[in-house]
Each structure stands twice: as C-alpha cells, then as structure tokens.
Amino acid sequence: MNETIKTDVVIIGAGPVGLFAVFELGLLDIKAHLVDILDKVGGQCAELYPEKPIYDIPGIPYITGQGLTQALMEQIKPFKPTFHLGEMVTTVEKTGEAAFRVGTDTGKIFECKAVVIAAGGGSFQPKRPPIDGIEAYEEKSVFYAVRKMEHFRDKRLLVVGGGDSALDWTLNLQPIARRLTLVHRRNEFRGAPDSVNKMRALVAAGGMDLKIGQVTALEGSNGMLAAATVKGNDGSLSRVECDAMLPFFGLTMRLGPVAQWGVKMENELIPVDTAAFESNIPGLFAIGDINTYPGKLKLILSGFHEAALMAQKAYRYVYPDKKLVFQYTTSSTSLQKKLGVA
Amino acid sequence: MKERDDAAGSQRVNGAPMPKIIFIEHDGTRHTVEAEIGTTVMETALRNDIGGIVAECGGSCTCATCLVHVDETWSPIVGPPSPEEEDMLDSAFEVKPTSRLSCQIKVTAALDGLIVHTPAYQGR
Incomplete structure (x- = not known):
C-alpha cells in the first residue's frame, strides 16, 4: 500500500504564492511538500x-508569468521542496493538535503539522461541453483525459478539439482504435504543425475521419455511448457512431474538493484573519487568491505578504517549544546559511 | 423577461456622451450600460455585473470564458477575431460566425449602441 509521507507542512497549490510560501x-526551518493538479508549477x-506581462511585482518592472515562475523556483531551490504534480488533494482532516492527514486522488497520504491552501481560483479541471445529459457518460464513455490507452483498443472513438491535446491523442489512439473520428469546429488547427500534417495524412490515407462541426447531442444508455450528433457549420446534422468520446476544450478553474474539508467558506473563498491568514481551523492556512478578508486584493504581491505572516504562525505548530x-x-x-550563501 | 436600463440618468464625461452597450443575457435579460472608450467590452460587463461573463484570465485572451455573440447587425462593424483570438475560440462552446471574446473588443465611439448576447455557459 501507499507509504505515508511525513513532513512539516503540505502546501496545496504550486502557483506563485504557494512557491513563495516554501521560501x-x-x-x-520548516519543510514543505507541494501538491498541484497541473502537471507543471506556476x-x-x-x-x-x-x-x-505582469507589471506589479515589487522591484520587477516587467516579467512574464513563466519568468516569475522560473525566478521563484530559483529562489526556493535551497529549501529543496518536494513537488507532487498532476495530483489533486481530495481530503484534509485534522487528526490532533498540530496534526493533519492529507490525501490525494492518487492515493498518497501525508501526515503534517500544518496545511497551507494556496489554491488560487481552485483546481484547473477540464471544461465540460454543454451537451444535454453528458454527465451520465462521464468516466464511463466520455473522458477528459487518457489514463490507460488500452482502454480504447478496438473502440470507435470520437476526439473533439483542435489543440495539441486533441491532436496528440488522435495520433496516439488512431493505431489501436477500431475507427477514430476527430471533430473540430473549423478546418484550421492551432496544434503543432507537425501533428496537424500527420493527422491530415491519416485522413487522406483513409485511416481516420475528420469532421468539421460541433457535437450537439449524445445517444446511448447506462452511460455507454452509441452515437453523437455533429452539427456542421452549414447547419447540417450528421450522426457518428462511437463507443467513447474524448473532448479537449482546455481547462477551467473550479473550487474542487476544498468545500468538503470542513473549513468555513464565503462565496467560494476562505475567510482568514489578517495576522496569520489562518482559517477557522487552527493550523489550516489560506493564502493568495483563495482567501478573503476586509480589504483583500487578489494580487500576487498580497499573496507574498500573506505567505510571510503565515509562516510565523506555522512555526508555532511545527516548533511549539522554540522561540x-x-x-x-x-x-x-x-x-544566509539556509540560503546557501554564507 | 426583465428589462433594466442600467444607464438611466446618463452621465457625461468631459461633455462627450459615453458609448452605450446593450448586453442581452441568454434568458433575455437586457442591460443597457455606458462604456468607457478604450476599455474592453469584457471589462464593461464585469463593472456592470452582467451575467454570463466569467473572464477567468482577466483579459489575457487565454481562457475563452468571456465569449459573446455579437448581434448580426453589429458583427460587420465589430469585425472578425484576430488569429490569436480565433485559436482561443476553439476552447469555447457553441461558437458562431459572430462569436468574439469580449476582452478583445475595445470600446470606441463607433460602437455606441453595440448589442452583444452573452451565453448560458462559459465552460464552468
């Protein structure tokens, strides 16, 4: 079974504020593990x-989102944080005085002394197309990610979208699918040109189908798809028989499981005090865009300040006997020794 | 259907009237609001609490959650999306030939009276 990871603090969210919290x-001297649903930090x-461009980081007149992320990673390097990317924290339980148990959707368990929620606007999750009844098919025959390619062997697949995810999975799944149809709203693709060329070659060779239009309806029973209706840009309707559909419309932020952890919330935000940015649960902190307090501004610089004050209070949970x-x-x-410069 | 004239008692800035924008929500709720020249239609929507505009990325043309359908009569005046915006429209739903991302439409005097329709759903 999964080994329990023991650490001082678990930071939920590896955005700029979560990263600076490591610093x-x-x-x-507080060790941290970070968990983020994205497969990258930032x-x-x-x-x-x-x-x-971002123009309001103090002392940095201009920096890009990627530039800031890289700079923060450089800044926190001395503290050797451990990242758990592509994972979502699903459970947070307070198990005692300065004791929490944190679980992720891959089955990891952390035991720690304090938890810092730096989850911004929530977790990035796939956009769900507005097709009537789609919920009934999700995780049975409609999938927003491919976990096991074998699952799709010998199936009739409908891949929807025009970006790299749609194209990559089209190219990866086409060889094992019984038949693959790619549906996109226009005949131009924003994905990598090489992938577009490969896809077009497969279509020309009769190895797959490309349909221009938008999926408007699904047919099937007990969560298993039988067919989808594709509306062409001229308004014509066509029916594509399929066993599974993979829509790729990018990500959107949803609050996610935070609401189930027993922490007090207001309008999908966590109210905190402004001395330590602690929630109603002692030892459970919220910093950055996900918290709220009188005068709150959703700025990266505010999140940095919040991280500094949070750390002072977290110290008391991690080292209760030290001054x-x-x-x-x-x-x-x-x-300076900790930073490796002295 | 509700009717709300949010611009009642029209204000003038520097003597020049501000362009008005009419937002029609998917349920027919109509808002007539004043827009500052140089801002975007998305910012105007947020300032006036128009339903159906999420604008997750804050106007960076990277999330496609501020989609509007420009009224057919106004579509030629507003013009088509840039290539970057067109790419982003791939991540929106129920895209029509008149669809635009409202963060990419700058308010000008020529857009006084602009009518845009906000969708029921922006992907969340």
Whole structure:
C-alpha cells in the first residue's frame, strides 16, 4: 500500500504564492511538500499567462508569468521542496493538535503539522461541453483525459478539439482504435504543425475521419455511448457512431474538493484573519487568491505578504517549544546559511 | 423577461456622451450600460455585473470564458477575431460566425449602441 509521507507542512497549490510560501517557511526551518493538479508549477502564471506581462511585482518592472515562475523556483531551490504534480488533494482532516492527514486522488497520504491552501481560483479541471445529459457518460464513455490507452483498443472513438491535446491523442489512439473520428469546429488547427500534417495524412490515407462541426447531442444508455450528433457549420446534422468520446476544450478553474474539508467558506473563498491568514481551523492556512478578508486584493504581491505572516504562525505548530527570533536575510548569518550563501 | 436600463440618468464625461452597450443575457435579460472608450467590452460587463461573463484570465485572451455573440447587425462593424483570438475560440462552446471574446473588443465611439448576447455557459 501507499507509504505515508511525513513532513512539516503540505502546501496545496504550486502557483506563485504557494512557491513563495516554501521560501518563507524554509527560512524558519520548516519543510514543505507541494501538491498541484497541473502537471507543471506556476499555477495560473503557467497555465493562463506564461507569455503575458505582469507589471506589479515589487522591484520587477516587467516579467512574464513563466519568468516569475522560473525566478521563484530559483529562489526556493535551497529549501529543496518536494513537488507532487498532476495530483489533486481530495481530503484534509485534522487528526490532533498540530496534526493533519492529507490525501490525494492518487492515493498518497501525508501526515503534517500544518496545511497551507494556496489554491488560487481552485483546481484547473477540464471544461465540460454543454451537451444535454453528458454527465451520465462521464468516466464511463466520455473522458477528459487518457489514463490507460488500452482502454480504447478496438473502440470507435470520437476526439473533439483542435489543440495539441486533441491532436496528440488522435495520433496516439488512431493505431489501436477500431475507427477514430476527430471533430473540430473549423478546418484550421492551432496544434503543432507537425501533428496537424500527420493527422491530415491519416485522413487522406483513409485511416481516420475528420469532421468539421460541433457535437450537439449524445445517444446511448447506462452511460455507454452509441452515437453523437455533429452539427456542421452549414447547419447540417450528421450522426457518428462511437463507443467513447474524448473532448479537449482546455481547462477551467473550479473550487474542487476544498468545500468538503470542513473549513468555513464565503462565496467560494476562505475567510482568514489578517495576522496569520489562518482559517477557522487552527493550523489550516489560506493564502493568495483563495482567501478573503476586509480589504483583500487578489494580487500576487498580497499573496507574498500573506505567505510571510503565515509562516510565523506555522512555526508555532511545527516548533511549539522554540522561540522565534525575527531576522533579516541581509544581515543574518543563520538565514544566509539556509540560503546557501554564507 | 426583465428589462433594466442600467444607464438611466446618463452621465457625461468631459461633455462627450459615453458609448452605450446593450448586453442581452441568454434568458433575455437586457442591460443597457455606458462604456468607457478604450476599455474592453469584457471589462464593461464585469463593472456592470452582467451575467454570463466569467473572464477567468482577466483579459489575457487565454481562457475563452468571456465569449459573446455579437448581434448580426453589429458583427460587420465589430469585425472578425484576430488569429490569436480565433485559436482561443476553439476552447469555447457553441461558437458562431459572430462569436468574439469580449476582452478583445475595445470600446470606441463607433460602437455606441453595440448589442452583444452573452451565453448560458462559459465552460464552468
């Protein structure tokens, strides 16, 4: 079975604020593990605006989302955080005084002394197409991700979308599928040109079908698809028989399981005090876009401040018998040793 | 169907009237609001609490959750999406030839009276 991971703090969310929390905790000798549902660090900075400019990071007149993520990774390197990417925290339970048990959707269990929710706008999850009754097919014959390719062997597959996910899975699944149909709303594809060329070659050779249009209805029973209706751009309807559908319309932020952890919430945000950014559950902190308090601004710089104050309080849970002396990185040899510069 | 004229008692800035934008939600709720020249239709929608606009990425043209269907009469005036925006429309639903991302439509004097329809669903 899965081994339990023991650490000081679990940080939920590896966006800029979660990453900077590693730094602030690290200066206080607090070890952290980070869990993020994305397969990369950076959160919204990586997913929504890697190439877009940010102008309000103090002391940095201009930086991109990706640039900020890389800089933070460099800054926290001395503290050797452990990342668990592509995983979603599903459970958080308080098991005692300064004791939490945190579980993920891959079955990992963490035991820690404090938990920091730095989940931003929630978890990035696949967009669900607005097709009547689609919920009934999800995880049975409609899938937003491919976990096991074998699952799709000898099936009639409908892949929907025009980006790299749709094209990559089209190319990967075509050889094992009984028949594969790619549906996209237009005849131009934004995916990698090489993938587009390969897909078009397969269509020309009769190895797969390409349909231009949008899926408007599903047929089937007991969660098993039988066919989908594709509406062409001229309004014509066609029926495509299929055993499974894979829609790829990108990701959207949903709150996710946070609401089930017993933490007090208001309008999908976690109210915190402004001295330590702690929720109603002692030892469970919320920093960055997911928290709320009077005057809250959803800014990265506010999240950084919140991380610094959170760390001071987290120290009390991790080292209840030690006294915390405030120090500056500029002058403290002890802090500089931790940073590997002294 | 509700009717709300949010721009009642029209204000003037520097003497020039502000362009009005009419948002029609999927259930028919109609909002007539004033828009500041140079801002975007998405920002105008958020400032006026128009339903159906999520704008998850805050206007970076990276999430496709501020989709609007421009009224047919206005579509030629507003114009087509840029290639970058067209790519992003692939991540939206029920896309029509008149669909645009409202964060990519800048308010100008020429758009006074613009009518856009907001969808029921932006992917979440």
